[in-house]
Amino acid sequence: MINDSVIDRSKDITILELLDRVLNKGVILTGDIVISVADIDLIYLGVKLMLSSVETMEQLKSERQRIDK
Amino acid sequence: MDKLIYCLLLAKSNHTKPETILNSLKGVMEASLLAVEYHNISAIISDVTEKQFVANKQHAVEFALVIDKLAQKYTLLPMRFGSMMDSTGSVMDMLERNEVEIEAGLKKVKNKWEYGLKVLCDREKLKEELIAKQDNDSLNLVKPEIDPNKSVYKTYVLKKLSEHRAEEQILSFVDSILVEIKTYLRKLKAVDKCKKMTNETTIIDAVFLLDKKKKKEVINLVKDLQQKYPQLNFLLTGPWPPYNFVEINIK
Secondary structure: OOOHHHHHHHHHHHHHHHHHHHHHOOEEEOOOOOOOOOOOOOOOOOOOOEEEOHHHHHHHHHHHHHHHO | OEEEEEEEEEHHHOOOOHHHHHOOOOOHHHOOEEEEEEOOEEEEEEEEOOOOOOOOHHHHHHHHHHHHHHHOOOOEEEEOOOOEEOOHHHHHHHHHHHHHHHHHHHHHHOOEEEEEEEEEOOHHHHHHHHHHHOOHHHHHHHOOOOOOOOOHHHHHHHHHHHHHHHHHHHHHHHHHHHHHHHHHHHHOOOEEEEEEOOOOOEEEEEEEEEEHHHHHHHHHHHHHHHHHOOOOEEEEEEEEOOHHHOOOEEO
């Protein structure tokens, strides 16, 4: 059974990995607007084997929707 | 009204038209999504005003979630967060100008997911462990003798030599793991990009593009590696849309 702290850490890592990709990778549109993002720091913490996935992202989304309500 | 572009997709890669899926999704700041189509390719966009648009973490996540949802159904190329054009007409012109390049890019990533694999460790601790593993003879070579009769210069040189050897040991250790990973990935016909020693804690930072059906094989690889090298931390993430494998700049 996976404990809560592992799930939390997995979420943090998924977010970091996601932001790293969405901010630094992907198709670049030459000559158009590039937005700089100020409030995001990407820091990796030491972890044991961790498998983060789309499922974690889905969980994040549903949690946020719950908070919004 | 500006258009925020999320991704470029191959509309033919699914029988369902993009509009059907877009109706059930929301973009950044709850905006409605729209597909701008040109021949076989589409750009997924939403309205946004530059003044409204705040580039923060929440919006970046919302942006990524749209791409992720669509990647479950379509072959696509993610756009970098914050890519905007001034009108639907400009987006259409962009698709027309870059059609060949976009289609070629889409072909490369068809039916594939991206995975990320980071190998993390406490470098100092690893250095100590590797030195400790050496036999007695080489241990004598690596450890500087602190002899008060020796000159400060000689002690300094020995210390530097020891550090240099330890670094060499780490590099060769990292290389051997990298070879192991790459050999396995080659068997799975994956395309990979690997970097070594990207910072103090990350000894390997790899991304690879792999057939969608081979998810289990990747998970097993990482589990095996973790078991074999308990002193290291293996961080596998994915499946991701192919962010690291879009090598096109569009005009």
